Amino acid sequence: xxxxxxxxxxGAVLIVIFALLLFVFQVRQxxxxxxxxxxxxxxxxxxxxxLKWPWPIQRVYKFDERTxxxxxxxxxxxxxxxxxxxxxxxxxxxxxxxxxxxxxxxxQSQIESMLTSAKSAVVGNHPLADFVNADPNQLEFDQIQAQxxxxxxxxxxxxxxxxxxxxxxxxxxxxxxxxxxxxxxxMKSERNILISRAQNEGQAxxxxxxxxxxxxxxxxxxxxxxxxxxxxxxxVAEAAKTLPVFQKDPGLANFLLSIDAIKQALNQRSTLFxxxxxxxxDLFHGALTNVPGH
Numbered sequence: 001x002x003x004x005x006x007x008x009x010x011g012a013v014l015i016v017i018f019a020l021l022l023f024v025f026q027v028r029q030x031x032x033x034x035x036x037x038x039x040x041x042x043x044x045x046x047x048x049x050x051l052k053w054p055w056p057i058q059r060v061y062k063f064d065e066r067t068x069x070x071x072x073x074x075x076x077x078x079x080x081x082x083x084x085x086x087x088x089x090x091x092x093x094x095x096x097x098x099x100x101x102x103x104x105x106x107x108q109s110q111i112e113s114m115l116t117s118a119k120s121a122v123v124g125n126h127p128l129a130d131f132v133n134a135d136p137n138q139l140e141f142d143q144i145q146a147q148x149x150x151x152x153x154x155x156x157x158x159x160x161x162x163x164x165x166x167x168x169x170x171x172x173x174x175x176x177x178x179x180x181x182x183x184x185x186x187m188k189s190e191r192n193i194l195i196s197r198a199q200n201e202g203q204a205x206x207x208x209x210x211x212x213x214x215x216x217x218x219x220x221x222x223x224x225x226x227x228x229x230x231x232x233x234x235x236v237a238e239a240a241k242t243l244p245v246f247q248k249d250p251g252l253a254n255f256l257l258s259i260d261a262i263k264q265a266l267n268q269r270s271t272l273f274x275x276x277x278x279x280x281x282d283l284f285h286g287a288l289t290n291v292p293g294h
Contacts, residue, residue: 023054037057041096070085090162090164
């Protein structure tokens with residue numbers, strides 16, 4: 001009878017355990033669970049113990065809420081890209097609807113595909129100087145990394161995958177031939193624009209310099225003409241004053257002019273040798289004959 005009691009107790013315990021397995025499920029602290037009833041999502045369960053109906057009435061899908069990461073080492077055209085991504089399930093219901101049975105492997109494959117597209121789109125919009133430059137301040141690597149992360153996150157949100165990108169980093173970025181050609185074409189176009197701009201600025205500066213030179217030349221010529229007119233006017237006025245003297249006594253006028261010329265010649269201390277037969281020194285012709293020794 002004792003043996004029968006043990007058997008009954010053991011059977012009862014097994015029945016309880018089996019019942020618990022059928023009607024109770026446990027969610028760990030790092031997990032979140034989605035409960036479906038006849039294939040439709042009915043509730044999301046937080047960490048702890050919860051009741052459920054046995055399969056096939058209800059089914060429980062458990063997801064790890066912690067950040068998961070992977071490294072995308074090779075992308076299209078076998079370029080040597082090395083990008084690491086950290087992601088987590090932000091909405092378990094959307095995640096379960098997006099991937100069959102909530103497959104994490106399928107989700108990661110989808111992220112890798114979208115990451116490749118985001119890299120190509122962002123890289124193609126940047127000149128080569130943003131990746132390789134002698135001036136570290138001209139590099140746009142951090143901005144490119146942020147743009148790739150933003151593009152990837154936007155695509156995931158648009159398609160309601162229930163995934164949140166926590167971080168994204170680029171260790172190495174290779175440029176596919178198609179993207180490289182686009183980058184070089186863009187770089188060539190930018191250089192042509194800079195050359196055209198420099199030529200236009202040079203021509204504008206040359207026109208400005210020529211205009212200033214012409215203006216200054218015209219101003220100088222006008223000043224010179226005005227000065228010449230003034231001097232000519234003064235000469236005419238002075239001539240007008242002396243003209244009556246010449247008309248009344250030409251000999252006196254010639255004498256005064258000769259005296260003035262001699263004053264100009266003797267303006268500085270000097271030894272003067274002259275021919276008294278040549279005007280204006282002919283004034284000394286008569287005087288020198290009376291000087292002893294002459």
